[in-house]
Amino acid sequence: MMRQRVSRFHAAGNAVCSCPMITIRPATAVDQDALGRFGGALMRQHHAADPLRFIQVEHPEAGYGRFLVSQLTNPASVVLVADRAGEVVGYIWAAIEGISWKDLRGPCGYVHDIFVDEPVRGLGAGRALLREAIAWIRAHGRSQVVLWTKTRNDRAKSLFLGTGFRTTMTEMTLDVEPSPSVEIQKPRTAGSAGPGEGPADG
Secondary structure (H helix, E strand, O other): OOOOOOEEEEOOOOOOOOOOEEEEEEOOHHHHHHHHHHHHHHHHHHHHHOOOOOOOOOOOHHHHHHHHHHHHHOOOEEEEEEEEOOEEEEEEEEEEEOOEOOOOEOOEEEEEEEEEOHHHOOOOHHHHHHHHHHHHHHHOOOOOEEEOOOOOOHHHHHHHHHHOOOOOOOOOOOOOOOOOOOOOOOOOOOOOOOOOOOOOOO
């Protein structure tokens, strides 16, 4: 069972107003709409950056929200949210995984998604989410954390590098015309992606 770790961060701001407190807490089923909204935004963000590489489905929010909520009962997975005064402003989804011959790596923690709502970026929510996810992964016996990030997402890469991540792999994509005899597989509906298929960007 996940430890109920709660961290509080006060963002530096204008001296004439009090800065709202950001709390990192485990997600609950009540957060499904917010999780779906942010998951859908994450999908659109990637598709807009490279529509040939990243899929886009219609109205992904409902499916994405259902999928993330389904991970709440998975003991090998964690979904945390950043909460500011009762409003969910970001989330992170991570999991623990075993040895992967495909990826040539040992057991690790994997950060699949991280997203922070645009109006609150720069207040420390992303760093706080990432730190708590890493703490959860360490508590589950993993000493290595892996994630993917888009090539041109400099803001996310700065966050990851500043947290201690290093660049280890570069994905390369070649777009070719399929053979006329090959049936093209349609993208699965939103929410059907399994662990390892989500990008870690925010």
